[in-house]
Amino acid sequence: MTWLDLPAGTGFGPANLPYGVFSTPGTAPRTGVAIGDRVLDLAAATSDPVHATGTLNAFMAHGPQAWAELRATLTGWFTDPAHRAAVEPHLVARDGVTLYLPVEVADYVDFYSSQHHAENLGRMFRPDSAPLTANWKHLPIGYHGRAGTVQVSGTPVLRPCGQRKASTDDAPTFGPSQRLDIEAEVGFLVGVGSELGAAVPQTAFAEHVFGVCLVNDWSARDLQSWEYVPLGPFLGKSFLTSVSAWVVPLAALQAARVAPPARDTPLLPYLRDDEPWGLDVTLEVRLNGELLSSPPFREMYWTPAQQLAHLTVNGASLRTGDLFASGTVSGPARDQRGSLIELSWGGTEPIPLDDGTTRRFLDDGDTVTLTATAPGADGTRISFGAVTGTVQPAR
Numbered sequence: 116m117t118w119l120d121l122p123a124g125t126g127f128g129p130a131n132l133p134y135g136v137f138s139t140p141g142t143a144p145r146t147g148v149a150i151g152d153r154v155l156d157l158a159a160a161t162s163d164p165v166h167a168t169g170t171l172n173a174f175m176a177h178g179p180q181a182w183a184e185l186r187a188t189l190t191g192w193f194t195d196p197a198h199r200a201a202v203e204p205h206l207v208a209r210d211g212v213t214l215y216l217p218v219e220v221a222d223y224v225d226f227y228s229s230q231h232h233a234e235n236l237g238r239m240f241r242p243d244s245a246p247l248t249a250n251w252k253h254l255p256i257g258y259h260g261r262a263g264t265v266q267v268s269g270t271p272v273l274r275p276c277g278q279r280k281a282s283t284d285d286a287p288t289f290g291p292s293q294r295l296d297i298e299a300e301v302g303f304l305v306g307v308g309s310e311l312g313a314a315v316p317q318t319a320f321a322e323h324v325f326g327v328c329l330v331n332d333w334s335a336r337d338l339q340s341w342e343y344v345p346l347g348p349f350l351g352k353s354f355l356t357s358v359s360a361w362v363v364p365l366a367a368l369q370a371a372r373v374a375p376p377a378r379d380t381p382l383l384p385y386l387r388d389d390e391p392w393g394l395d396v397t398l399e400v401r402l403n404g405e406l407l408s409s410p411p412f413r414e415m416y417w418t419p420a421q422q423l424a425h426l427t428v429n430g431a432s433l434r435t436g437d438l439f440a441s442g443t444v445s446g447p448a449r450d451q452r453g454s455l456i457e458l459s460w461g462g463t464e465p466i467p468l469d470d471g472t473t474r475r476f477l478d479d480g481d482t483v484t485l486t487a488t489a490p491g492a493d494g495t496r497i498s499f500g501a502v503t504g505t506v507q508p509a510r
């Protein structure tokens with residue numbers, strides 16, 4: 116229970132308490148906690164300078180004990196009416212604040228961990244061979260992305276230019292991408308770093324990972340398909356990656372933990388998971404407000420704990436602010452696909468929209484919004500807020 120008057124059905128109840136960075140007109144960016152349709156000004160409410168830095172990094176670096184202590188304090192503030200008089204002056208309306216990139220992103224890694232997504236793309240791009248590559252069920256495939264172009268929700272999506280060459284073209288041409296796409300993903304933010312040379316086992320996942328956000332890995336499929344062999348994604352991805360403004364603490368997702376789908380291939384010891392970190396998060400993909408799909412994160416073959424174990428198993432160290440994303444979340448059903456290239460099957464099956472138009476890929480002016488929810492403690496619902504972006508014409 117809470118003394119707050121929360122909107123009915125809010126996903127920002129006391130069981131969530133996501134962190135973000137906000138400002139009100141004429142004030143500096145600082146840490147806030149979303150509660151109902153308001154934001155608690157954490158810098159003012161705690162007088163702790165760690166919350167006045169304009170990013171979550173310093174607090175994330177403090178580690179799991181500090182995270183748990185603050186979460187317990189906040190829970191007490193919002194549930195015990197004795198705190199109302201002290202807390203209420205530090206609440207501001209959420210629709211009146213400016214939100215910022217919550218974390219200074221250190222390194223950015225993107226995985227490829229949905230079997231349904233990988234099989235769909237395999238069928239489209241390599242129709243004459245097995246949909247999954249030989250390594251796919253032995254390790255979570257990933258690549259290093261561009262941390263400096265990770266931006267907060269709402270950042271305009273400038274249509275990228277680059278080289279593209281269709282199989283029917285004799286030579287590459289240069290120009291605006293004609294196959295601009297989305298990838299609906301879930302991102303994990305590292306709070307506590309690790310030493311160079313020390314692998315981080317799955318059992319240490321919650322000691323390092325602070326929280327979870329939504330990610331849209333904007334992708335120019337025509338640039339990507341021409342450049343990606345043999346070293347993987349590059350300019351087709353690096354122009355922009357959007358993340359949600361609110362970071363849901365890992366501690367808020369205990370009730371969402373589930374076992375991942377059954378696996379049919381034996382795993383090497385560092386990837387075996389006795390206490391797996393599958394998560395029952397359901398995403399929603401909207402184009403200009405119209406629901407296109409509802410990708411289920413619980414269907415992911417590789418969990419974020421396996422991804423973290425894999426990305427450090429060679430001794431690569433972690434830093435505060437590292438972001439690793441799940442890869443496109445796609446389920447087995449057509450209306451669970453997390454990218455347009457899957458929904459339009461490589462552009463061969465245009466997607467009908469309510470306004471009578473169709474899409475194969477994104478048009479200038481299109482707005483894509485990803486949202487997600489998960490079960491929270493005591494039957495509550497956890498919201499991840501949204502990550503949105505509107506396509507602008509190429510310059």
Ligand code: MN
Pocket residue numbers: 225226298300332442443
């Ligand atoms: Mn991706």
